[in-house]
Amino acid sequence: MFRSVLLAAVLLLAGCSSSDPGSGGTGGGTGAGENTATGTFTVYSSGANAITYNELLVPVGATAGVTIEETDGGTTVTLVVAGLQKTRAYGAHLHVKPCGAAPADSGGHLQHSHDPAASSSPPSVDPSYANPGNEVWLDFTTDDTGAARSSVTVDWTFDPKPRSLVIHAQSTKTGPGEAGTAGVRAACLTLPE
Template sequence: MKMLAVAAAAALVFTGTAHAEPAKVAHTSAKFESYSATAKAVTYDAKVPAGAKVTVVGVLTVRGGTTVLLVLKGLQPHRAYGAHVHVKKCGAAPADSGPHFQNVVDPVQPSVDPAYANPRNEIWLDVHTDGNGFAHTQSTVDWQFTERHAQSVVLHNEHTHTKPGEAGTAGPRLACVNVDF
């Protein structure tokens, strides 16, 4: 319930004011579980325990951008995780969610060129959990999803790297949550 309140409040804050035009809101709240065709949030590794909770809210801003909020509860305490918006839905295998969503798509995939794999062209949501396994973060970019909609947020094993040749990488995919951006 607390996570839903945070998500609802975030949606109002991120759209600017209560008098602004209605914004498209993407929202998913779920518990991580083993893969099934109906699972909203999938864990592939014990570093994201089954039963841990996730909320993702994506809102179009009044200035023409997008803000994504990620809230996690029940993960391992005092641990860094990388997280990014991905192009496909979660699947039985970690790689099923495809590459990171990029506003300007790198013609070379997988993308590790900092000109494309960066937090202005992708949505990066790296977090560090507190002593109770709770974490939250947000990312705002100056673009919106168009006909190419992203479909998930993937949690990775470590914070996102930025050096050439490894930009955008964050280790193995630990979990995935479906979001209709």
């Protein structure tokens, strides 16, 4: 019951609609060019779309919802989470591959202009490429209930589309040689194709 009420609140805050979040499904939003994914985090199992790799940072039963809305001139991404550690900073980025059994399975960060010197995993650490204008950074700090909302708009559209949202253990760094890093991958939500 608590999870259903909590996830309903998450979806209300995000202003999105989706398939049954208890099933960990994905659904389309109501607007043109809008995609929504929701999930309740669990340990890895085949078919799970919301996976926690660190149950202390992202407990089983915590929830996340991502809405991606593309327009002609750009893209707005909104992340809503609940059930995480209270009053704690996290990093969050869009990644190029779906979630898998291992944290690295989601590959590197989605980039508008790809860093030619970086492989897909680990991600680029060159601030010329690993920056909030070329990637989608959704860092957040939870409130005293473990909930948070983050939204960002970039002036480009996705091609290819991101396949996952990864929650990291730390806020995203910006300096040379560490730009785009945010600690271990604590959890992953697979996004629709």
